[in-house]
Amino acid sequence: MHCQSRDDDIGVRTLRPGDQFDFSFHMNLPETTVYHCDFVWGPKHNSFDVFKRWHSYCGSIKLFQNGYSTWLMKDSGIYFALGPNPSPGDFKFLHSWL
Template sequence: MSILVQTTNSALTDGFTVHIINALSNNDTPFSVQCKSQDDDLGLKTPKVGDDYTFSFHMNVLKTTRFYCHYSWGSKKQLFDVFNRYQSYECGKINGNDYECFWKVQDDGFYFGGHNSPESYSKKYDWN
């Protein structure tokens, strides 16, 4: 499942794709994620175990683009930025001006990686 978010002057700025990978242990407990920016609400998504929910956009000219996501997994919740100007420097370069940022959701928390490889991930947040 993939969403493209258009911003103005996109040809002049870097492009980013955010991946949110459901790496939870099973589908028995419902999992959902809703991502938003100042301008866009990407809607409530319910990726199953193994799914890679992605959305793409271009950084705005002022480099103030920010996306945050609300996560819910049974009684557990969490909210944090999945993309902002500071995290953009940790994203992995694909080619040219295109970058990707990976978030892996696991039973014990949230892991970030600039590329989708085991050695690139580091734990950033616990579930609340």
Template sequence: FKSIGVLLAIVITLVPISSEALCLNPPSRDVFVYRNITSDSAPVKVHCFSGDDDFGDHMLYGKQYFKFSFCPNYFPTTEFFCHLWWGNKEKGFVAFKQKTFKNYDSTIWLAKDDGIYMTHYES
């Protein structure tokens, strides 16, 4: 029975957990992308993804935001990338990297008139 328990522990740590409901350790994380542009009404298109998840395209108007939540991997390999388009401007960036943002409960990105800014909430 001891070898079955060890095997089960190995399998659990190697299987990536993608459902937020199954997050145990580390706990789930949130990423927000806010449209905070005041100079015009053109929408911001947001596309965020990782190697395992693709959240598709989202159009943000006014002060709207897009949020996604996920369970980081047990080993610190989770990484999400986002791409924003606003009129003829576009920018891609790493929205979450587990090794860098490991203690952040929420990572918040602000698309503003003069650029993209990041802030966070730590646990």
């Protein structure tokens, strides 16, 4: 995976099954922060904005109360949940692999 904003490049990370990777950031003013990630899993891939201040999967009041959004990569696709330790039932399917 590779995540970056206009100002910060988190770098390329190789994760193995069961691995976790965390990063944090401060939104810039006037709140135009966007983080884009490229995900690759063998021949599968997808690329999209994981955080965009006003059009975000995480962009609800809940995000700013708990500060976490969690992404899960599975063979069947890419899933998302709010919170640092969501239960398996909290994840919602978001994207298929391309």
